[in-house]
Amino acid sequence: MGIIHKIGSGARAVIQGDAVSSKFFMEHFFATSFVLMACIAMIALRFECATSQNTVDRLNHQINVMSTEKQKERSLYMTLTRESAMLHLVDSLHLGLTVPDRRPEIVNVH
Numbered sequence: 001m002g003i004i005h006k007i008g009s010g011a012r013a014v015i016q017g018d019a020v021s022s023k024f025f026m027e028h029f030f031a032t033s034f035v036l037m038a039c040i041a042m043i044a045l046r047f048e049c050a051t052s053q054n055t056v057d058r059l060n061h062q063i064n065v066m067s068t069e070k071q072k073e074r075s076l077y078m079t080l081t082r083e084s085a086m087l088h089l090v091d092s093l094h095l096g097l098t099v100p101d102r103r104p105e106i107v108n109v110h
Contacts, residue, residue: 025032090097
């Protein structure tokens with residue numbers, strides 16, 4: 001019963017704040033200050049890393065979106081370039097062919 005009583009009274013002293021007195025902090029001022037500053041520095045470093053990672057993720061997403069848009073524009077440009085090159089070739093051969101303004105319509109017969 002003695003050990004359980006010691007553990008209980010020790011836990012009670014820690015919870016109530018009697019285990020560590022102000023005298024302890026005065027005697028170990030530099031050590032407690034160092035521990036406190038180290039904890040604050042670790043929290044600040046973790047926050048900085050988290051915000052930097054969020055920035056990197058956001059920029060990677062933006063790069064992916066821009067790459068997709070670039071590919072879409074490149075594809076459109078190449079389509080228009082091929083079409084204009086074919087029109088130029090047809091015109092240069094004087095075949096009398098023209099490209100219609102509208103696409104052919106599909107007629108559904110049921």
